[in-house]
Amino acid sequence: MLVTLEGLDGSGKTTVREALRERYPDATVTREPTDDSWYGEAVYRSIADDDADPLAELFLYTADHAAHLERVIRPALEAGDLVISDRYSDSRFAYQGATLADAPAYDFADPIEYVVDLHRPFSIEPDLTIYLDLDPETAAERAGTTNKFERTAYLETVRENYERLLERDPERFVRVDATQSPDTVLEAVVDALEDARQSDR
């Protein structure tokens, strides 16, 4: 079973991921961007470049995803593992959906649909996606961003995009209020995961 964690930067994904790693020691716990491949390194180089081309950046993230699927996710699913990924395709739909909408050089009628279509032929849909829902201001504060104002405005758009994704796929998503204490957030995440496991059996 494939479970993904999504949400804005600072929404608590790393905290939840590390707690789940302890709770499910046999699970394959992974993340995107990957932190153990040159594809992931290429993504981080692009993130560090303020002038990175948004379309090129989409393809870097997507290349990292393709390699991640083949190298980590597919083999673990085939072995029957519970796979938990901190960020996955929805991050591209929401974040690159936002950067491409704001890129004057490009003329995408609907950037989210474009990114969704790009994934369709090769990606694997998660069985469950947990969305850690947090307002952009708190998220930017928690993430300790340097340019908070700019970041908050961008995260507003990313959040709207996540809302669209939840609307189009209500069965797959479970929303968790990420303003709650870390323990309460974790409890809600584990409940959602256990429910999904029950119906997977």
Ligand SMILES: Nc1ncnc2c1ncn2[C@@H]1O[C@H](COP(=O)(O)OP(=O)(O)O)[C@@H](O)[C@H]1O
């Ligand atoms: N439920 C929570 N309430 C308050 N602070 C939190 C909560 N979850 C995480 N944090 C803190 O917020 C910051 C960002 O959390 P983190 O798990 O790294 O988020 P992400 O991986 O989504 O960026 C960290 O300092 C973390 O300790």
Ligand SMILES: Cc1cn([C@H]2C[C@H](O)[C@@H](COP(=O)(O)OP(=O)(O)O)O2)c(=O)[nH]c1=O
């Ligand atoms: C996986 C992915 C991440 N990102 C962005 C979200 C983050 O701003 C940045 C790095 O991700 P990450 O290291 O997960 O950041 P955080 O732990 O703060 O949430 O990359 C995308 O824009 N698209 C993607 O497909």
